[in-house]
Amino acid sequence: MKAALVLAVIAALAACSAPAPQPRSDRAAPPVLPDGYTESPQRSQPETCDLTTRDPREGPRGDDGRPTGDKVRRIREKNELVVGVSQTAPFFSKRDLVTGELVGFEIDIAQRIAAALLTGYTPGDPRLRLITLPTGSRLTALDTDANDAARRADPAGKEIPHVDLVIADVSITCERQRTYGLTYSMPYLSTNSGLLVRTGLKDVTGPADLRGRKVCSGRRTTNSDEMIELRDQQATGPGEPIIPVAVADTSECLMLLQRGLVDAIYTDVLILKGYQQQDPGTVLLDYHDSDDGKGLGKAGIAVSGKDDQIDLVRFVNRVLGEMMDDGSLQRAYDARFAEVPARHRLPLPPNIYRP
Incomplete structure (x- = not known):
C-alpha cells in the first residue's frame, strides 16, 4: 500500500515538472489587416455626365469683386x-x-x-x-x-x-x-498614376505584368477602378489575372506592401514618390497609356x-x-x-x- 502511494506521488510530481506543450510551428498568426480591407472589390458604375464647373465671372459679386452668395x-x-x-x-x-x-x-x-x-x-x-x-x-x-x-x-x-x-x-x-x-x-x-513595387520584383513595367499578384489602391478611387477593369480584361485571357485590393486610406497600402501582403501600390505617382521616401526598399515605376488615357x-x-x-x-x-x-x-x-x-x-x- 505504501509502495503504491509513493509511486502515485512520484508520478504526480513528474507530471507537474513536465515541460509545457510547445505551439505547433505550422500555426502562424493570421495577418492583421486594416479596417476596410477588401480583396477583389467591385468597380464603380461608369457613366457620362456634365463636369462643367461654375464660371466665377458670372453671378453676384461682393465688395471685393469675388463671387458671393x-x-x-x-x-x-x-x-x-x-x-x-x-x-x-x-x-x-x-x-x-x-x-x-x-x-x-x-x-x-x-x-x-x-x-x-x-x-x-x-x-x-x-x-x-x-x-x-x-x-x-x-x-x-x-x-x-x-x-x-x-x-x-x-x-x-x-x-x-x-x-x-x-x-x-x-x-x-x-x-x-x-x-x-x-x-x-x-x-x-494634372495627375499621372504610377506603380510602387518592392525591390527585386523582376520583369514588371506596369500593372499588366502583375498577373496573379495583389495590387493595392484606395477604396472608391479611379485607381482602384482601373485595376478592377484590368482584372476583368485579364480574366478572359490565359493565366491568372491580377488581384485588386482596396483599403480605406491609400497610405495603408504601404504597410501592406512592407509586410508582403500585397505586391504593388497603384495610385498618383506624386503620392507614391512620398511613400518611396518612407521606404527606400521600393521601386517607383511610371505608368500611363497615352492612347487610352489610363492613369492620366x-x-x-x-x-x-x-x-x-x-x-x-x-x-x-x-x-x-x-x-x-x-x-x-x-x-x-x-x-x-x-x-x-x-x-x-x-x-x-x-x-x-x-x-
Missing part, C-alpha cells in the same frame, strides 16, 4: 472655413512630426482660399479648420443631399463631420458627382452640389484663377514637390476663366 455669406458670418484634407499624403498634405501642423501643396491652396474668405486671415489662424479624412470616405463629409440620405439610411454608421470643401487629390469623375451629389472646381493639378487625370476641389452652395464653387474658382495668374500656384507646386523628379511632374492646368 448664400454659402459664402454663411462662412463669413460663422467666421470659419472647414476643409477636409489628408494627413498621410507626403507633399500634398501631411502632418509635420515636429510641429504637429499640416503642411503641403493642398494646405497652401486651403490657406489661400481662407485668406480670401476670412478678414485678416494669416497662416496658422484657427479659423481655418483642417479635418483629416481617410481616402475612401473623404467625400461623404460634404453637406450634400446624397450624403444626407446615406446618413439617414445608416443612422448607426460612423459619424463624419461636415466640411465646406475637400482638397485631397480628388480625381474629377462623373461617378463621384452622382454618388455624393457634389460638384468640382476647375482642375488645380485631373484633380479638383470637391464642393457640395446643393443650390445654396454653388456660389462657393464660383468663389473657389476665382481664387484658383488668381493663384494661376499670379504664379503662386506654380511656386507652391515647385516648392512642395522639389524632391520629386521632373519626369514625375505634369504641367499645372491653366486658368480657364481669365477675366
Whole structure:
C-alpha cells in the first residue's frame, strides 16, 4: 500500500515538472489587416455626365469683386472655413512630426482660399479648420443631399463631420458627382498614376505584368477602378489575372506592401514618390497609356452640389484663377514637390476663366 502511494506521488510530481506543450510551428498568426480591407472589390458604375464647373465671372459679386452668395455669406458670418484634407499624403498634405501642423501643396491652396474668405486671415489662424479624412470616405463629409440620405439610411454608421470643401487629390469623375451629389472646381493639378513595387520584383513595367499578384489602391478611387477593369480584361485571357485590393486610406497600402501582403501600390505617382521616401526598399515605376488615357487625370476641389452652395464653387474658382495668374500656384507646386523628379511632374492646368 505504501509502495503504491509513493509511486502515485512520484508520478504526480513528474507530471507537474513536465515541460509545457510547445505551439505547433505550422500555426502562424493570421495577418492583421486594416479596417476596410477588401480583396477583389467591385468597380464603380461608369457613366457620362456634365463636369462643367461654375464660371466665377458670372453671378453676384461682393465688395471685393469675388463671387458671393448664400454659402459664402454663411462662412463669413460663422467666421470659419472647414476643409477636409489628408494627413498621410507626403507633399500634398501631411502632418509635420515636429510641429504637429499640416503642411503641403493642398494646405497652401486651403490657406489661400481662407485668406480670401476670412478678414485678416494669416497662416496658422484657427479659423481655418483642417479635418483629416481617410481616402475612401473623404467625400461623404460634404453637406450634400446624397450624403444626407446615406446618413439617414445608416443612422448607426460612423459619424463624419461636415466640411465646406475637400482638397485631397480628388480625381474629377462623373461617378463621384452622382454618388455624393457634389460638384468640382476647375482642375488645380494634372495627375499621372504610377506603380510602387518592392525591390527585386523582376520583369514588371506596369500593372499588366502583375498577373496573379495583389495590387493595392484606395477604396472608391479611379485607381482602384482601373485595376478592377484590368482584372476583368485579364480574366478572359490565359493565366491568372491580377488581384485588386482596396483599403480605406491609400497610405495603408504601404504597410501592406512592407509586410508582403500585397505586391504593388497603384495610385498618383506624386503620392507614391512620398511613400518611396518612407521606404527606400521600393521601386517607383511610371505608368500611363497615352492612347487610352489610363492613369492620366485631373484633380479638383470637391464642393457640395446643393443650390445654396454653388456660389462657393464660383468663389473657389476665382481664387484658383488668381493663384494661376499670379504664379503662386506654380511656386507652391515647385516648392512642395522639389524632391520629386521632373519626369514625375505634369504641367499645372491653366486658368480657364481669365477675366
